[in-house]
Amino acid sequence: MSDEPERRIPLVEERARIEKRVVERNRVTIRTAMTESQQVLSETLRREQVDIRRVPVNQEVDAIPSVREEGGVVIIPIVEERAVLVKHLVLVEELHVQRKVLQEPVQIPVSLRATEVFVEPQNSPNGEDT
Template identity: 40%
Template sequence: MSDVQETIIPLYEEAVSVTRRKVDQGRFRIDVRVVERDQAIEQTLDRQDVEVERIAVGRVVKTAPEIRQHGDVMIIPIVEEEVVLVTRLVLREEIHIRRKTTQRTELFTVTLRSERAEITRTGVDDVVSEISGDQHD
């Protein structure tokens, strides 16, 4: 027989197994509220008025004058026939129409709405942040 002894040495091997699992690290609650604010608006408005002035002329003309413009005045001739031994046109009057523009400033108040969202995170640390659609604060 032989003097050699046999020794058995076990060998080990490690293996990695990867799995996924969901961990609740907190939740969010979002509250949306509408904020109203009044804002004054100043607006300039135009208004046109007309003045009508009748001016007696009494001048004999051969033909009816046409409507004409003199600066900001529109002149509309009014004629009538007059019987003398001959028929002739007599310019009796003119109507002068003048445009006058006036301006006034009015103050309006309008209500503007914007939404604000308040986000609350619950979990290990409670965190509150506010998101606003209103960028005019």
């Protein structure tokens, strides 16, 4: 070992550092506008109409007839008991119910609104167009 004291030589040390700053590059203007357009909506409406006719029958029957349908007509029997020396069922009348489907086109004007968006570039603050 040597008698000389140990010598140290300081070295230069580099360190890296990152700095950030805000730089305004571009500007835009955003505006909206409401538009309105007129349209006509078309649709066919459906409704049913019922016609009822009273049809006299006046016929004796042994049992109450059931409701039946003939040719698109619903027939509902109406009976009553009549006192005679003997009781008989008499078919007094029938109600004939017929359905009719009616259709009529309709047109309804409506207003529809929509929002449009416009984005417009502006000059940058340092005078350059981007």
